[in-house]
Structures are given as structure tokens and as C-alpha cells.
Amino acid sequence: MNICNKLVCVTLLSGMFGCAQHNHQLPLTSSKSPETLACLGTTTLPQPLQSSFIETEDSALLQSSLGEPSNGKLCQGKVYEATQDVVVFRAWNSTNPGSQFGQWWAFNRPAGLISEYRAQFEICYQWSPLDKMSRCTLKQGTKVVVGNGQSAMCSEYLTYSVSSAQQVYVANAKDNIADCTSFDGVMEWVTEQSDEAQ
Numbered sequence: 544m545n546i547c548n549k550l551v552c553v554t555l556l557s558g559m560f561g562c563a564q565h566n567h568q569l570p571l572t573s574s575k576s577p578e579t580l581a582c583l584g585t586t587t588l589p590q591p592l593q594s595s596f597i598e599t600e601d602s603a604l605l606q607s608s609l610g611e612p613s614n615g616k617l618c619q620g621k622v623y624e625a626t627q628d629v630v631v632f633r634a635w636n637s638t639n640p641g642s643q644f645g646q647w648w649a650f651n652r653p654a655g656l657i658s659e660y661r662a663q664f665e666i667c668y669q670w671s672p673l674d675k676m677s678r679c680t681l682k683q684g685t686k687v688v689v690g691n692g693q694s695a696m697c698s699e700y701l702t703y704s705v706s707s708a709q710q711v712y713v714a715n716a717k718d719n720i721a722d723c724t725s726f727d728g729v730m731e732w733v734t735e736q737s738d739e740a741q
Contacts, residue, residue: 569619580612586621586706592650596623601686608646608688608712608713613696615665617706617712620690629681629721634660636671643677643723644716648687650709652678657728661707667697679723681713688712 588596601622610616611649633655636642653660653676660666666673692706713719 547565547662550687551581557717580617580694580705582691583591583705584619585614586619586690586709588623588689589650589709592629595627595629596625596687597629598622599624599686601700604686604712607714608690612694614693615667615695616690616693617690617710618693620712621689621712622690623683625681625683625699627683627686631681631713632676634666634671634673634676637675637727638672642671643675643725644671644720646712646714646716648681648711648713648716648720652676656735661704662703663692664710665692665695665703667701667703669697674728675725676728677723677725679706679720682719683723685713685719703716 632649695703
């Protein structure tokens with residue numbers, strides 16, 4: 544691995560794992576039953592991406608992206624077609640090579656604590672260790688669903704609530720995603736600031 548690749552990995556990992564002194568906390572569980580929670584967030588594209596997509600109709604694609612409460616997928620969504628190539632990101636499971644071209648993507652590079660990322664995107668620990676990340680190109684002409692996450696029950700001890708984080712559903716990523724660069728996640732332990740250190 545050359546020095547450039549090492550610097551990219553270090554930068555990526557520091558972003559993915561974040562700083563332990565960061566005080567923002569996301570709720571991992573909700574005191575309400577998932578069935579009673581309304582969808583959060585918006586299906587409107589971020590301003591910088593609005594010129595890269597047009598809104599379109601595809602009821603079958605939309606329905607395949609939506610999930611029931613506690614079962615993951617999207618809580619709400621809108622169908623768009625890419626009018627030009629767009630950069631997308633995916634955190635995935637290196638022990639399952641097919642995982643790289645799964646259906647769930649994001650417009651923003653994964654950053655911060657992995658536990659927070661799991662809560663934002665409702666990714667149960669059984670589904671993926673999230674030890675790889677790919678930066679790829681969504682091909683022009685591809686239809687996607689952009690929406691917000693449905694709640695997911697991972698176990699009797701862990702339920703992720705609905706989320707406002709925007710996700711991108713790509714039904715056939717292997718044919719519609721190209722030019723991927725992949726990055727490895729590695730363990731990096733950061734100590735929390737203790738009272739003694741203050």
C-alpha cells in the first residue's frame with residue numbers, strides 16, 4: 544500500500560469512527576411502539592443534487608423499497624431518475640462479496656461512530672459488520688427511490704426507530720453502479736475524556 548492509499552484510509556477511518564468526545568447522541572431505541580411512529584425526514588433531494596435527477600413514476604420500484612414497521616427498508620420514498628452520473632456510497636460486509644452491490648446506498652460518505660451510522664440507517668448488527676465502504680458512480684438513466692428509514696427490530700434488546708436520514712434504494716445495483724473505489728475499516732480505539740484528564 545503506497546503512502547497515498549494509507550493517508551486515504553486514515554482519513555476515511557477517522558471519519559467513520561469519529562471522536563469519542565462528540566456529545567451528539569442518537570436514540571437507538573424508542574419508548575413508543577414502532578407501529579405508532581410517523582415517518583421522519585423528507586423525500587426531497589438535497590439542493591446540490593436536484594439538477595442531477597428528475598422525479599418520475601414507478602410504483603413497483605417504490606413498493607419494493609418500502610417496509611413494514613420493525614422490518615427495516617424505507618418508511619417513505621419518492622422515485623427519481625438520474626439525468627447524469629452521481630456519486631453514491633455504501634458501507635458493506637467484506638465476508639459477503641455480494642454485499643458490495645446491495646440495494647441500500649447514500650449520497651454522503653459514511654462518517655462518525657459506527658453505532659450512530661447503524662441507528663441513522665437502521666442496520667442491524669446481524670445484517671453487516673460494516674467493515675468495508677465503497678465510493679461508486681450511479682449511472683445516468685437509473686431509477687432510484689430516495690427516502691427515509693423505517694424502524695427495525697434487531698433483537699428483543701435493540702430496536703432502531705424511524706430515521707430522518709436519507710437513503711437511496713437501487714434495485715439492481717450490479718448493473719446500475721460502476722467505477723467503485725473500496726476502503727477497509729480497521730479497529731481504532733479512542734479514549735473518552737475522563738474527569739482526571741480535565
